[in-house]
Amino acid sequence: MTDLCCREVSEFLMEYFDNTLPEDVHAGFHGHVATCQNCRVFLEQYRETIVAGQMACKDEGAADCPEDLVRAVMTALGKEPKA
Amino acid sequence: MNEAALTAGLRAVDEQVFETLVRTYGGRLLAVARRMLHEEEDARDAVQEAFINAFRSRHTFKGDAQISTWLHSIVVNVALMKLRTRRRKPEESIQDFLPRFLPDEHHAEHFPSWTEPVDVALSRKETADMVRKAIEALPETYRTVVLLRDIEGLSTEETATLVDTTPNAVKIRLHRGRLALRTLIAPHLAGAHA
Ligand SMILES: [Zn+2]
Numbered sequence: 631m632t633d634l635c636c637r638e639v640s641e642f643l644m645e646y647f648d649n650t651l652p653e654d655v656h657a658g659f660h661g662h663v664a665t666c667q668n669c670r671v672f673l674e675q676y677r678e679t680i681v682a683g684q685m686a687c688k689d690e691g692a693a694d695c696p697e698d699l700v701r702a703v704m705t706a707l708g709k710e711p712k713a
Numbered sequence: 714m715n716e717a718a719l720t721a722g723l724r725a726v727d728e729q730v731f732e733t734l735v736r737t738y739g740g741r742l743l744a745v746a747r748r749m750l751h752e753e754e755d756a757r758d759a760v761q762e763a764f765i766n767a768f769r770s771r772h773t774f775k776g777d778a779q780i781s782t783w784l785h786s787i788v789v790n791v792a793l794m795k796l797r798t799r800r801r802k803p804e805e806s807i808q809d810f811l812p813r814f815l816p817d818e819h820h821a822e823h824f825p826s827w828t829e830p831v832d833v834a835l836s837r838k839e840t841a842d843m844v845r846k847a848i849e850a851l852p853e854t855y856r857t858v859v860l861l862r863d864i865e866g867l868s869t870e871e872t873a874t875l876v877d878t879t880p881n882a883v884k885i886r887l888h889r890g891r892l893a894l895r896t897l898i899a900p901h902l903a904g905a906h907a
Contacts, residue, residue, distance in 0.1 A: 635818035644888045671824045672812070678831040679895040680863050682902075685835035686844035687748060687864045695739025699757055703735050703764045707728060710768060 633661035639669045643676045727771065735764055738781060742788045748860055749792040751849060759795055763788035789865065793875055796857065805852045810893030827902040834902055847897035855890035862887050 634642070634655065639662050645651045651659055663669050742763060746756035767774075767787050774783055813821040827834070834840045848856060848864075861872045862883070869887075873880045 636820045637814045637818045640812055640814075640820075640892070641888075644884065644891070668820050668824055671826055672820065675824065675827065675895050675899065676891060678827065679891055679898065681831050682835055682844045682898060683848060683859065683863050683894060685832065686841040686848070687744075689841075690744035690747070693740045693744070695736055695743060695760075699739060699743065699760060700732065700735050702757070703739070703761050704728070704732055706761055706765055707731060707768050710765065 632658060633665070634658045635662065636666060636669055639663060639666070640672065643673060646673070647677060647680075727768075731764070731768055731771075734767075734780065734784070738784050739764075741781070742784060745785065745788050745865065746792050748845075748848070748864065749789070749857065750795060755795055755799075756792075759788060759791045763791045766791065785865070789861065789867075789875065793857070796853065804854060807852050807855055807889055807893050810851075810896045811889060812892060812896070824899070825903040827899075828904055831902070840901070843901050844898055847894055850897060851890055851893055855886050855893060858883055858886040859890035859894065863891070 638655075639659060642651060642655060642659055646659060663673060739760060742760050743756060746759040746763075747753070750756050750759060763784065767784055774780070815821050835844065848859065851859060857876060858872060861867045861875065862869065867875070869880045869883050873883045876883070
């Protein structure tokens with residue numbers, strides 16, 4: 631089959647990284663990427679973007695819960711009807 | 714001890730256990746709510762509401778699930794509810810952030826390589842801040858799906874149920890959201906630290 635174009639490669643990036651590329655586009659996808667430097671860079675940056683998002687958000691949750699929020703929650707719970 | 718005293722005692726134990734839960738998981742839930750809602754006050758409200766919902770349904774918690782997962786799904790639900798009720802401004806188009814193509818279907822743009830591995834770049838606080846701001850700048854429909862799928866680690870199906878759409882729509886939004894996020898962060902990662 632014929633190779634994909636840049637636009638099609640861009641549309642199939644998610645499937646590529648999920649390993650769910652449709653059987654019939656598999657060869658065409660790899661055929662294009664092998665010859666197109668721009669798409670190789672783009673493909674790698676697509677993957678790195680996901681990693682960047684995960685890394686940027688990773689440490690945020692390590693912080694303690696602010697004491698005034700703990701108090702606010704416990705005060706609100708105290709007003710809950712008795713079970 | 715009469716029954717009323719016993720009930721009060723159980724309740725006190727429940728509250729004590731709950732305070733430990735709030736201290737243990739509150740920070741993490743607050744981070745989730747901040748990412749989804751931005752406004753500090755909204756985020757705190759969401760966490761408080763989530764713990765109240767959790768307290769009310771504490772007897773339905775199944776021991777085979779993880780408490781952190783259970784609380785996480787409650788706060789995500791509360792935050793999504795808040796997003797729905799406060800949505801008023803028309804959403805910006807994502808089109809400007811997607812790759813453009815020439816009539817011959819080649820990329821219209823040349824992509825310079827990034828100057829260092831992404832984990833090295835992200836170890837700098839200012840780069841991590843930049844990426845968080847870029848996520849924040851995504852149009853809400855896409856940002857929510859990127860957050861739920863890539864950051865919070867939910868499945869396509871779970872995300873589809875939560876945002877009330879089809880798994881296929883989730884996949885399309887996730888893909889476009891990632892493409893847009895790449896466009897937003899790329900200028901900062903190509904050449905800036907060469
Ligand atoms: Zn190409």
